[in-house]
Amino acid sequence: xxxxxxxxxxxxxxxxxDLAHFTPYRMALAAQLLSxxxxxxxxxxYGISVADWRVLVHLxxxxxxxxxxxxxxVVMDKSTISRTVSRLEERGVxxxxxxxxxxxxxxxxxxxxxxxxxxxxxxxATSFQARIQAELGPQFxxxxxxxxxxxxxxxxxxx
Amino acid sequence: xxxxxxxxxxxxxxxxxDLAHFTPYRMALAAQLLSxxxxxxxxxxYGISVADWRVLVHLxxxxxxxxxxxxxxVVMDKSTISRTVSRLEERGVxxxxxxxxxxxxxxxxxxxxxxxxxxxxxxxATSFQARIQAELGPQFxxxxxxxxxxxxxxxxxxx
DNA sequence: TTGACTTCGTTGCAGCCGCAACGATATTTC
DNA sequence: GAAATATCGTTGCGGCTGCAACGAAGTCAA
Numbered sequence: 121x122x123x124x125x126x127x128x129x130x131x132x133x134x135x136x137x138d139l140a141h142f143t144p145y146r147m148a149l150a151a152q153l154l155s156x157x158x159x160x161x162x163x164x165x166y167g168i169s170v171a172d173w174r175v176l177v178h179l180x181x182x183x184x185x186x187x188x189x190x191x192x193x194v195v196m197d198k199s200t201i202s203r204t205v206s207r208l209e210e211r212g213v214x215x216x217x218x219x220x221x222x223x224x225x226x227x228x229x230x231x232x233x234x235x236x237x238x239x240x241x242x243x244x245a246t247s248f249q250a251r252i253q254a255e256l257g258p259q260f261x262x263x264x265x266x267x268x269x270x271x272x273x274x275x276x277x278x279x
Numbered sequence: 280x281x282x283x284x285x286x287x288x289x290x291x292x293x294x295x296x297d298l299a300h301f302t303p304y305r306m307a308l309a310a311q312l313l314s315x316x317x318x319x320x321x322x323x324x325y326g327i328s329v330a331d332w333r334v335l336v337h338l339x340x341x342x343x344x345x346x347x348x349x350x351x352x353v354v355m356d357k358s359t360i361s362r363t364v365s366r367l368e369e370r371g372v373x374x375x376x377x378x379x380x381x382x383x384x385x386x387x388x389x390x391x392x393x394x395x396x397x398x399x400x401x402x403x404a405t406s407f408q409a410r411i412q413a414e415l416g417p418q419f420x421x422x423x424x425x426x427x428x429x430x431x432x433x434x435x436x437x438x
Numbered sequence: 439t440t441g442a443c444t445t446c447g448t449t450g451c452a453g454c455c456g457c458a459a460c461g462a463t464a465t466t467t468c
Numbered sequence: 469g470a471a472a473t474a475t476c477g478t479t480g481c482g483g484c485t486g487c488a489a490c491g492a493a494g495t496c497a498a
Binding site for chain 4: 382
Binding site for chain 2: 246
């Protein structure tokens with residue numbers, strides 16, 4: 121509790137501005153804490169990164185998808201998705217075929233091993249969600265609503 | 280609105296799990312949208328990155344600080360701070376001296392140019408905060424409270 | 439059919455990040 | 469006072485990311 125800020129830097133040239141009370145920063149912090157807490161669990165067990173996780177979840181949810189499908193649903197650059205998929209394929213948890221209907225597209229899906237892994241991993245996520253919900257209690261609904269407002273207002277849908 | 284997920288991948292092996300309704304993901308998305316919206320403004324005018332921004336804001340707020348002071352306040356790795364400070368020093372907006380009281384520490388502060396820049400930039404942030412608050416209306420207080428709960432619950436303070 | 443245009447995924451590049459190891463300086467302990 | 473220990477900031481390294489450019493494949497129009 122030492123090193124107090126002296127706040128006399130600019131001689132009051134600009135208004136006091138504390139990052140700790142700035143909503144974008146607080147949001148980033150909260151998001152990072154949540155992500156890390158969850159990621160620590162599956163990283164330890166399976167060596168899965170956040171990018172891996174997002175791709176895998178989408179495939180578990182959708183069954184089959186192309187890179188573009190994932191991109192439309194998950195906010196990730198297509199190059200990131202491409203590289204993530206390649207890594208997951210090498211690990212043997214994702215299958216990467218060519219779509220015969222349109223040979224530009226990939227037909228991505230989980231392998232047997234991938235499905236087995238997700239059978240183990242998804243409940244972790246579900247219970248984490250439950251934990252958040254429980255910890256927040258009545259605040260949870262309000263948080264959800266506010267997040268939705270922000271996502272709508274700042275272009276979470278289509279550009 | 281084509282490419283519907285078929286959801287038949289695992290044959291119902293695991294519970295339906297939609298990333299879009301998962302709180303950690305939604306939080307990350309909202310945080311990213313806010314960050315990008317704000318960052319676009321000062322990046323365009325001053326070529327400032329988010330890391331730059333955080334360091335600069337802290338210095339504007341605190342007047343003088345060491346790398347460690349910043350690390351204690353802002354969640355950034357010390358190596359990131361070190362490199363960010365070096366870049367900002369080269370640009371001439373941050374001064375980097377040695378603390379005579381303890382020669383391990385740096386005595387960081389804004390230069391005249393840095394203060395001038397922040398005089399211009401900080402109001403942008405203030406008005407962005409006001410915009411968020413206005414857009415959320417009564418939801419804002421609830422969001423703040425929920426964020427605080429999460430940050431407390433997941434270790435936003437000291438490890 | 440052919441040629442222009444669009445879409446999809448990959449890759450080269452440059453930059454940033456986190457971790458761990460390190461040198462320099464302070465502090466503690468004996 | 470000297471040696472062990474702790475703290476601070478920097479740097480090397482490996483990995484990841486976003487952007488832009490690209491080749492391959494499909495679509496559209498004349």
